[in-house]
Amino acid sequence: MGWIDTLKFQEDGLIPVIAQDEKTGEVLMFAFANREALEHTIQTGNVTYWSRSRKKLWKKGEESGNVQKLKGLYTDCDKDVVLVKIEQVGGAACHTGKKSCFFNELSGDNWKEVGVQVFDPEKVYGHK
Amino acid sequence: MGWIDTLKFQEDGLIPVIAQDEKTGEVLMFAFANREALEHTIQTGNVTYWSRSRKKLWKKGEESGNVQKLKGLYTDCDKDVVLVKIEQVGGAACHTGKKSCFFNELSGDNWKEVGVQVFDPEKVYGHK
Numbered sequence: 001m002g003w004i005d006t007l008k009f010q011e012d013g014l015i016p017v018i019a020q021d022e023k024t025g026e027v028l029m030f031a032f033a034n035r036e037a038l039e040h041t042i043q044t045g046n047v048t049y050w051s052r053s054r055k056k057l058w059k060k061g062e063e064s065g066n067v068q069k070l071k072g073l074y075t076d077c078d079k080d081v082v083l084v085k086i087e088q089v090g091g092a093a094c095h096t097g098k099k100s101c102f103f104n105e106l107s108g109d110n111w112k113e114v115g116v117q118v119f120d121p122e123k124v125y126g127h128k
Numbered sequence: 129m130g131w132i133d134t135l136k137f138q139e140d141g142l143i144p145v146i147a148q149d150e151k152t153g154e155v156l157m158f159a160f161a162n163r164e165a166l167e168h169t170i171q172t173g174n175v176t177y178w179s180r181s182r183k184k185l186w187k188k189g190e191e192s193g194n195v196q197k198l199k200g201l202y203t204d205c206d207k208d209v210v211l212v213k214i215e216q217v218g219g220a221a222c223h224t225g226k227k228s229c230f231f232n233e234l235s236g237d238n239w240k241e242v243g244v245q246v247f248d249p250e251k252v253y254g255h256k
Binding site: 024 | 129130131134146148152154157200203204206207209211223226229230233237238239
């Protein structure tokens with residue numbers, strides 16, 4: 001996959017990935033990928049990340065079934081960030097059950113919770 | 129600004145920032161901010177980043193006039209990424225003169241240039 005060689009990964013071998021709803025344009029989440037995760041994304045058609053906390057390939061939706069179907073893959077002028085346009089199966093990208101992870105809106109000096117609650121995380125994961 | 133204290137900055141004091149067109153939802157660019165950049169953003173209403181290459185505050189649009197007017201500021205479930213919804217004055221967020229920095233679309237094994245050319249960078253900056 002020659003295109004992966006043209007990307008500029010960070011020193012730790014990771015590259016930032018922004019996931020955007022293909023249809024609505026909503027920014028759903030932000031995570032990192034390594035080379036293997038990008039290869040897996042293309043091979044399977046499901047967006048795959050690298051989990052920095054678990055230090056392993058993160059096949060998004062593996063547990064919940066809420067996979068992210070890849071609809072388009074982009075990079076920026078510096079080729080050091082990836083943007084994926086996706087179809088979010090199940091409707092929620094966030095482990096909190098919200099549609100988007102970006103559900104905290106600055107209001108004055110405080111965060112106001114906004115966004116759409118799609119599922120109850122306790123029911124899907126058995127924990128919050 | 130107490131809200132800034134609730135954010136989780138990286139070890140280097142930076143936090144990733146995604147800039148999105150408030151009206152169209154298009155993802156325009158990705159960069160980093162530090163505490164000072166976020167304070168400057170709120171104080172001026174113009175999105176300000178930290179330039180990692182120049183190691184200084186990056187008042188976006190200072191040179192070109194293409195400032196980014198802040199319309200909304202969000203953070204994610206982990207509070208370690210910022211999303212700004214903006215009005216891009218001049219119509220182009222990218223130093224290449226493109227509307228969005230994410231103008232490379234993966235097509236087979238190659239990057240295909242897509243996106244809208246708004247200005248000629250040679251005319252605006254005197255260089256490419």
